[in-house]
Amino acid sequence: MKSRFFPLFVTFAIFTALYIFCYTQYSSFGSMRVVCNLLRNNAHLGIPAVGVTFVILSGGIDLSVGSVIAFTGVFCALMIERQGVHPLAAFAMVLAIGTTFGATMGAIIHYFKIPAFIVTLSGMFLARGMAYVLTTDSISIRHPFYLKVSELVYVFPDKGRFTFAAGAFLVVVILGIFVAHFTRYGRNVYAIGGNDTGALMLGVPVGRTIITTYALSSFLATFAGIVLSLSKRSGDSTIALGAEMDVIAAVVIGGTLLTGGVGYVIGTFIGVLLPGVIHTYLTLDGSLSPWWIKIIIGVLLFGFIGLQKLLSSQTSVLDMIRLPQVARGSASSGD
Amino acid sequence: MGEHILTPLRNKMADLRVGIGEASGRAIWNIVALVLILIANRLISPNFFSIRMVNGRLIGSTINILDQSAPFVLLAIGMTLVIATKGIDLSVGAVMAIGAATAVVLINRYEAGQENILYTPGFVILIALGVGALCGLWNGLLVAFFDIQPIIATLILMISGRGIAQMITEGQSPTFTNETLAFVGRGTIFGLPFPVYLAAAALIIVTLFVRRTAIGMMIESVGINAKASYYAGINARLIKMFVYTLSGVLAALAGLIVAGEVKSADPHKAGEWAELDAILAVVIGGTSLSGGRFNLFQSTLGVLIVQSLLTALYVSKLHPTANLVVKAIVVLFVLLLQSPEFRDTLTRLVRKRS
Numbered sequence: 277m278k279s280r281f282f283p284l285f286v287t288f289a290i291f292t293a294l295y296i297f298c299y300t301q302y303s304s305f306g307s308m309r310v311v312c313n314l315l316r317n318n319a320h321l322g323i324p325a326v327g328v329t330f331v332i333l334s335g336g337i338d339l340s341v342g343s344v345i346a347f348t349g350v351f352c353a354l355m356i357e358r359q360g361v362h363p364l365a366a367f368a369m370v371l372a373i374g375t376t377f378g379a380t381m382g383a384i385i386h387y388f389k390i391p392a393f394i395v396t397l398s399g400m401f402l403a404r405g406m407a408y409v410l411t412t413d414s415i416s417i418r419h420p421f422y423l424k425v426s427e428l429v430y431v432f433p434d435k436g437r438f439t440f441a442a443g444a445f446l447v448v449v450i451l452g453i454f455v456a457h458f459t460r461y462g463r464n465v466y467a468i469g470g471n472d473t474g475a476l477m478l479g480v481p482v483g484r485t486i487i488t489t490y491a492l493s494s495f496l497a498t499f500a501g502i503v504l505s506l507s508k509r510s511g512d513s514t515i516a517l518g519a520e521m522d523v524i525a526a527v528v529i530g531g532t533l534l535t536g537g538v539g540y541v542i543g544t545f546i547g548v549l550l551p552g553v554i555h556t557y558l559t560l561d562g563s564l565s566p567w568w569i570k571i572i573i574g575v576l577l578f579g580f581i582g583l584q585k586l587l588s589s590q591t592s593v594l595d596m597i598r599l600p601q602v603a604r605g606s607a608s609s610g611d
Numbered sequence: 612m613g614e615h616i617l618t619p620l621r622n623k624m625a626d627l628r629v630g631i632g633e634a635s636g637r638a639i640w641n642i643v644a645l646v647l648i649l650i651a652n653r654l655i656s657p658n659f660f661s662i663r664m665v666n667g668r669l670i671g672s673t674i675n676i677l678d679q680s681a682p683f684v685l686l687a688i689g690m691t692l693v694i695a696t697k698g699i700d701l702s703v704g705a706v707m708a709i710g711a712a713t714a715v716v717l718i719n720r721y722e723a724g725q726e727n728i729l730y731t732p733g734f735v736i737l738i739a740l741g742v743g744a745l746c747g748l749w750n751g752l753l754v755a756f757f758d759i760q761p762i763i764a765t766l767i768l769m770i771s772g773r774g775i776a777q778m779i780t781e782g783q784s785p786t787f788t789n790e791t792l793a794f795v796g797r798g799t800i801f802g803l804p805f806p807v808y809l810a811a812a813a814l815i816i817v818t819l820f821v822r823r824t825a826i827g828m829m830i831e832s833v834g835i836n837a838k839a840s841y842y843a844g845i846n847a848r849l850i851k852m853f854v855y856t857l858s859g860v861l862a863a864l865a866g867l868i869v870a871g872e873v874k875s876a877d878p879h880k881a882g883e884w885a886e887l888d889a890i891l892a893v894v895i896g897g898t899s900l901s902g903g904r905f906n907l908f909q910s911t912l913g914v915l916i917v918q919s920l921l922t923a924l925y926v927s928k929l930h931p932t933a934n935l936v937v938k939a940i941v942v943l944f945v946l947l948l949q950s951p952e953f954r955d956t957l958t959r960l961v962r963k964r965s
Binding site for chain 2: 337384387388389390391393394395397398399400401402404405406408409412521522524525528534535565566567568569570571573574575577578581582585
């Protein structure tokens with residue numbers, strides 16, 4: 277087995293083991309009900325996580341996705357309820373705004389050489405702030421179109437409800453895998469993340485690719501906001517607070533290196549579901565306190581990073597602790 | 612503005628003038644920005660600079676700015692050193708919550724009459740700072756010895772730290788009545804809030820420590836080129852451990868200030884977004900996220916700029932919801948001005964027109 281697939285394999289193995297353990301404790305984990313709920317409840321994290329995977333693969337980072345989700349929800353609610361715009365028109369408008377927003381961040385990062393961390397941090401403030409400026413109320417959406425979408429559901433024999441959100445999540449993941457591995461754009465992203473100077477010399481359009489990547493990330497975050505708005509049937513400016521960190525954690529758990537160039541969209545998919553499974557288990561168990569989920573995610577993060585470190589370094593565990601690592605160059609701050 | 616801000620400011624200006632040209636340019640621009648914001652404040656509210664004495668406390672907008680800046684100055688000091696080593700510390704907000712939770716839970720045992728020297732206020736504060744140091748040591752260990760990227764290494768504690776704080780308080784937001792612990796956040800000495808003294812002391816002590824010894828040079832050296840520093844005989848690991856531990860201790864102290872202000876410890880809200888505000892202040896202060904040269908005074912100036920700006924927004928008739936938007940725009944503006952590429956583009960545009 278190629279070693280670059282190994283982190284992915286381990287993520288899968290841990291996920292499977294965890295799922296089987298949960299199944300032995302609660303047989304409901306074998307039902308489509310739990311599976312569908314997992315997909316539905318994590319759709320708003322999973323969809324932007326695919327976009328953030330591309331950003332991290334290109335060697336950048338995007339901290340703005342949670343705020344973009346909130347802005348989208350508020351914008352749609354206001355447009356539909358207060359302005360009487362048809363939901364589909366509102367979606368088209370907000371997707372255009374979101375994509376432009378991402379492309380602008382990408383352009384600032386690329387042309388003015390300002391670290392992605394800080395640019396997307398301002399983007400996070402800006403999008404959240406715009407959501408607050410639009411309204412601080414929670415607006416419910418009663419448009420018939422929303423009802424129609426909520427009726428778009430496939431019900432399994434065991435009453436598992438495969439909703440629009442779950443479907444959208446799966447479609448985005450599949451498209452993400454396709455784009456990453458079967459298109460020129462995907463290869464360019466990997467190339468830039470691996471070595472941007474080298475990529476530039478080989479004729480990869482670095483600027484265009486980076487701008488597209490941030491535009492894609494914001495586009496997917498906006499789409500996640502729409503999906504969340506459809507399932508919540510409301511717009512709330514405080515929604516998805518801190519989602520960007522959950523998304524980044526999911527991408528890292530999924531085996532993508534924050535230095536860029538290494539990682540898989542399918543890993544991110546598992547990385548999103550893993551905390552979801554733990555969450556479901558804790559809910560079913562009921563005796564464990566809710567704060568354990570955060571601590572467990574921290575431990576998982578640590579475990580996966582330690583594992584990746586071991587696999588990516590050429591030295592053995594003991595050498596890693598004994599010898600200074602400076603000879604391989606120091607870790608970057610992720611910008 | 613208090614004299615204790617202006618005096619080091621003047622001294623530093625003098626230092627910078629004989630020092631590096633570019634840095635002095637940036638120092639001046641930040642001071643200009645701060646002065647402009649303060650003037651804007653004065654224009655918005657005529658009694659902005661007025662300071663009254665009420666019950667032995669100085670009351671006024673400028674005092675408020677200093678008071679609110681204090682915990683962020685502490686965070687920014689730690690963050691500046693961490694960023695100078697080419698690192699980043701995302702966990703400071705969570706460490707604030709952990710420090711506050713530890714102190715409040717312990718002090719409540721003392722208030723409940725439990726006889727244990729560890730529960731006396733002095734020890735409680737020391738223990739909270741010690742817990743902060745442990746958090747910092749953990750980050751330092753991951754970054755320096757396991758060679759994990761700082762952004763992920765500290766992300767671990769950022770996420771699990773809130774859980775740990777909740778675990779300490781058992782999911783509650785406990786309140787307390789102990790006056791000694793509350794003094795850390797809301798006490799006054801000679802009319803000035805105690806946190807201002809804490810921040811000033813931390814700034815002076817850390818500045819002296821890193822600038823009167825070779826430590827500061829070593830930190831910059833590690834940030835610029837860890838490999839070369841290693842061959843030059845600098846113990847890069849020890850330096851990294853030191854900066855992350857210091858950041859942890861200062862974050863715990865900031866947590867105590869915040870807990871003292873409201874006489875409670877909220878594991879969710881204490882230090883929320885604090886890491887991002889601290890990074891912002893450091894970047895506005897001109898310390899590059901890619902490591903190397905740092906300036907603690909500039910970072911403090913960054914904190915004051917952000918806080919004065921927020922005050923300007925509060926006192927203005929602008930709707931309070933616009934705060935984040937204005938903050939984002941100002942930050943972007945400062946960042947663009949600092950970017951050589953952006954300045955080149957601007958110069959080219961201006962030349963073309965004339």
